[in-house]
Amino acid sequence: MNFSFSEDETTFLEAFQEHLAREKQRSDAAIIFAPQRETDSWLVDSPERRGFMKRLAEAGYIGMSWARDYGGRERPGIYDYLLNEELSSQGAPIIGKGVGCIGKTIIAHGSDKLKREFLPKILAAEIEFALGYSEPGAGSDLASLRLRAERRDDAWVLNGQKMWTTSAHFADWYWVAARTDPDAPKHKGISVFLVPMNHPGLTIVEIETMGDHRTNEVFFDNVEVPADYLVGQENAGWQYVCEALDYERFALYTVGPLLLRFEALVELVRRTERDGRPLADDPAVRARIAELACEVETARMLQRRVIAKAIKGDVPTVEAAMYKLYSTQLGRRIANEALDWLGPLALLSSDSPDAPFAGKWEMSDRATVVDTIGGGSSEVQKNIVARRGLGLMTGA
Template sequence: MERGERVSSFIDESGRQAFTRAVRDFVARECGTREQRDALTDGGRTAHNLEISRKLGAAGWCGVAFPEEYGGGGGGVADACVLLEELAYGQVPVFGLGISMIVGRTALRFGTERQRREIVGSVSRGEVSAVAMSEPEAGSDVGSLRCAAQRTPDGFVVNGQKTWISCAPYAERILLVCRTDPTARKHAGITMFEVPRDTPGIDIRPIDTLGGREVNDVFLTDVRLPHDSVVGVENQGWQQLTAGLNFERLVCAATFLGNARRAFDDTLDYVRHREQFGRPVGSFQALKHRLADLATELECTSLLVHDVARRVDEDPDRQLPRAASMTKLKATEIAKQAALEGMQMMGAAGYTLAYDMERHLRQNVVATVFAGTSEIQREIIGSSYGL
């Protein structure tokens, strides 16, 4: 599908089905084999391939949820969820796409006209943007961040450290969240900035993890930023962060729903063909019932994710903290479960590098930790009932 072919067709179901088929064709062509995926990811050690994301951008898909006037496709959150789920299912190495969409969405909602055109246009072309929010002492408790931007006559000077920053080494820009008023109460005095990655004073150091080198420490030493690098309103960053949680949690949920579906299908394929005691192991009740339960949970998760996405599109300004947290909680928990169940049902084969299950486990086991832990999501959901 070329850029010109996709316009308003996303807004109806037939257009969305055609879009899904087109994405699946792309996936099969570009990384449908284990050999292709290994070549694109350095044997599974990298999570994002810029060549692939730029191809997606050239097709007009990276900007699917953004207005056409800023280089996007004119679709909505539901279309972004379809894209992210299918790419994750196909194991396409574009981990930075969802994060970049979040940055683009933030610029679209709060940025200046220049920022909208530059940032949204960049994301739509398939370039990467990163978010620098977490710190060594401010993970789940983001309001405790200490990285500080001090106002000067020419702009701001930033000093501090960020950690667990995904895709920072190949990001065009970083959406930096830091403290601009040290005297304000905990969740006040926070501001968002757009920061080109190559700005002097930025030092990016990869962190080795089970999933490869997908996260990084970012050190900022006397980083000078102009006044017009502020995204939104100075000292209103916390309100802007919370306003974007619907989209952020749906991006995460759609991605891990795709991962969960792939882990399930890989397990199903294995147990259909692996024989013991004269018949496929999947025919034994111990495995058959576990797969039945997992399939049911996946169907429920899919209905939840896509229903909430449609509700967000119907009223983009409405906050859905309970529903958004439910989608993130459910999708990431089922992704982790699908990988753990797959490993168990495949036995020793699931532990070998010959199958993708070990990669599913490395990718999905962390899903319930980042972007707001399951415990944080449960706290939000419980609080929404007045508890």
């Protein structure tokens, strides 16, 4: 089995690393590159981050896998993945929703109007999106969503609530799944809409997660959307949502942050003493960190399987579920180990001057919990592996 990259892919990666090396010379680099950051910086808005994305766009790195007709370079999806893996390995924001989930769906299913309006702005990194899928009672079971869209003349009117919408507080547009036919089977009555985030009928309420990640609940009160902002076909939204999630599994599940976390743990073992002795001399610590090194390598290989399958044009559903389950739970194990090895002081947070490693591990212990939920919880991944990977149907 060969997981190494081709010559062209390697050349591309080297050129991109040079781009990032130039970026690191800038005076605002410390705001953009933060390898020890737990919460991915693409979730936080700042002028520096937007500027970084614009320069990526100017250098031609945004929309590389789009067709040339739409301003892309028609490169295989592996290039989007390589880009994101390098970005996340260096602690930089990754490209995501706009280019992949939304841009690709508009290219595949959107009207000429939506293509003209949105694709150039996405390519130029001028526009931010929020994804409105989850609702109270519709997270793992997303197809049960109830946000109602009713047709009135030339518009749709949306009423209801979304939950956990990351970026809603700074995005420009909302990519929303709503129920357009309540009488159809639940997967068949859903449509996708584009709604301006500053619509007066939207109310955005902050939710602070235990991982210091801001997300939001969003209330819709008679939100009128012109009919031409319906994406693709009415009632075909479930297909579009699933296609977008497939892309997410491929390009957004980078292993870089896990590798950085493990490197930080090795550094902790190097620099910490317990009872006057270096932690690195403790046989139990040495044995455990060696085990974790094997587990990190296992995660890296599980992720390579996702990529290898996607490159062949297959949908890596089971591989992605295995990787998400294993890597996010390994993130928890690494954080737990750090807390054990640092002792009681590890519970101090970053605002305490006595916090070891500036509170990184207290933060990591909280943030890694959130990773096991977003994008599909661990239990849901286990169900996918049992049902689709092992053929163990329930009630069979």
